[in-house]
Amino acid sequence: MRSRIKAIVFDMDGTLVDSTEAHIESWIEAxxxxxxxxxxxxxxxxxxxxxxxxxxxxxxxxxxCGLSAQELAKRKDELFECRFIDRIRAFPYAKELLKVLHQRGLYIAVVSSNPRRLVVKVLKSKTLHKYVDTVVGQDEVNRGKPHPEPILLALSRLRVSPREAIVVGDSTYDIMAAKAAGVEAIGICSGLSNSVKLREAGAKFVFRDLRELYEKLDDILF
Known part of the structure; x- marks a missing residue:
């Protein structure tokens, strides 16, 4: 049976890479x-x-505090890049999952609430970038998640319709954005939200981690 799914849209932080604590520490320090x-x-x-x-x-x-929101955000991102980015690790099975999706001919997008440059740098540092077809960062859209704009931009670049895609994320914001975009959503309990919150937000499937998603991939795609 041929799958109708042509693209998988991943969140990055807390989904593909274990970076939530590094971001929090960056904010507190900034x-x-x-x-x-x-x-x-x-x-x-x-x-x-x-x-x-x-x-x-x-x-x-x-x-x-004498800083605008834009200035404070910029200082945080600079701190994250200079002092905390080396602490980040890819979650187990992140690379294996992206590789098998790539081998099956599916498009892969990464949509993040961070600036595009930072997203690309993190993906390259974990050698995940070679499986990714497009990246959408917060600085490329007017409205970030939970608004659907970032997801819809990724799909337009891939020339894939919402019904032909799946969003994978760890946050209720990811799931809400997917739902608003008309895209099926999968929740991963590796970051910000637990299974109850992810299901309440509208996730069709919820998995403990990327390994479980990897093992259930055929059930999801067909």
Whole structure:
């Protein structure tokens, strides 16, 4: 039987790579340098959104610090790249999963709430980039996840319709964006959200990790 699925759209942080803690630490350090002090749980609850959205939320709660949301987000991204990016590791089975999808002739997109340049750098550092057909970063769209714009941009580049794609992500924002785009969603419990939250957000399937998804791939695609 031939699958109707032609493309898989992956989130990156918390889905393909274990980077959530590095991002949180980057935010806390960037805020500390700006003399504002959000706590760990507060920052973690904001993960999955674009950097500017996160910065805006922090500034709304903690008051002005002399920086705009754009400036604070830029400082955080610079810190992440300089001090924390080396701590990131690819999740087990990330490379194996991308490789087998690539070998089967499926298009692979990575859609992230981080700037495109940073996404590409992380993918290259983990040698995942060679399986990826297109990358969409937050700086390429007007509205980030949970808005569907980033996913729809990736699909338009691949010339694939929403019904011919699947989104894989660890955050309710990923699932909500997929649902809004008319794309089937798979939740992975390796990052921000548990199985209950992912299902409530609209995930058709939820897996513990990428290994389980890898093992159930034929059930998903056919």
């Amino acid at each position: 805020c500390k340098r700006a003399k504002i002090y959000p706590n760990y749980e507060e920052v973690r609850a904001l993960m999955g959104r674009t950097s500017e959205d996160i910065a805006r939320s922090i500034l709304d709660r903690h008051g002005k």
